[in-house]
Amino acid sequence: MRPLKLIPDNTNIDFLRWRTLAMGLSVLLIIASIALVATRGLNLGVDFVGGQVVRATLPQPVPLDQVRARVDALGLGDAAVQQFGSPRDVSIRLPLPAGGDEAANAAADRVRAGLTRAFPGARIASVDTVSGKVSGELFSKGAWALALAMLGVSLYIWLRFEWQFGVGALFSLFHDVALTLGFFSLTWLEFDLNIVAAILTIIGYSLNDTIVVYDRVRENLRKYRKMEIIPLLNLSTNETLSRTIVTSLSLIMALAALVFLGPAVIFGFSLAMLLGIVIGTYSSIYIANPILIWTGVTGATFVTNAATKGPAAGAERVGPRSDA
Structure with a gap:
C-alpha cells in the first residue's frame, strides 16, 4: 500500500509573491492588537487580579x-x-x-x-x-516568562544561524503573541495562567516551525549560491511544506475537538492554542521568510570552505524535493 501524500513532490507554490501584502496585513493586525490591549485591556482572571x-x-x-x-x-x-x-x-x-x-x-x-x-x-x-499579593506575583512572573522565552529563543537562533535569522524569529514570535493577546482583548475571554501556558506553548511551536524552514534555507543557501533569494526561499518553503501541513493539521484537528467537545474549564486554553497554531504556521512562511529578504540574506551568507569545494557549490535549482 502506497503511503498517503498530502503534498506532491513537485509542488512549487510561489509563497513569496504575496509577501508585501501579507507583511502589511500582519503589521496592521499587530498595531490593532497593541492598541486594543492598551485601550481596552484584558479580562484578567483571578490569578492576576485576586x-x-x-x-x-x-x-x-x-x-x-x-x-x-x-x-x-x-x-x-x-x-x-x-x-x-x-x-x-x-x-x-x-x-x-x-x-x-x-x-x-x-x-x-x-x-x-x-x-x-x-x-x-x-x-x-x-x-x-x-489574594492580591499572590496575584501580583503571578502576573509579574507570567510577563517575565513570556519576555525571557522570546528573548532566549531569538538568541539561540542568532547563534545557530545568523543575526538576520534571529531578527526574523523574534519578529515572528512577537507577531504571534501580539495577535493572540489582541484576540483575547477583543473577545473579552478570561485571561489567566492557563492562557500564559498556552502562549508559551505557541512560542515553542512557532519557533520549531520557523527553525525547520530556516534550516532548509541555510542548507539551500550553501547548495545554490547563485540562486536569487526569493526563488530560494520559495524552494525551501515548498520542501518543508509536507512536514508543516501534516504537523499543523494534526494539531488543529485535536485542538478543534477540544474547543467544541472538551470541558469548559480548558476552553480558553484550547482556543488560544488553536489560534496560535494557525498564526504560527502563517508567520513561519509570511513573516520569518520576508524578513530575510529585507535584511539582506544572500548566497554569500553561509560561505564555507566545504561549500566552495563541494560539487553543489554554484549549482542552479534542480526543482523542489519532498521533506523527509
Missing part, C-alpha cells in the same frame, strides 16, 4: 442580568458575571472579602446557597480564591 471566581452550572440558560441581580443581593460586592462554555455555565467573579480564608469560604457558601435557592438544581463546579 479575588474569588465561582463557576456554576445552571439547570437551564438564564439571562446574565438575572444572575448578576441575584448575586448582588447577597451583599458581597460588585459581581462580574459572564458566560463560558455552554449557555448554562456562568462564571461569577467577586472581590476578595476581608477576614482571610474563613471569610472567603463563608462568601462562597453564601453564593452557593443563593444560586441554589434562586435556581433550583444549580451546581457549583469550582471556587478559586487568590
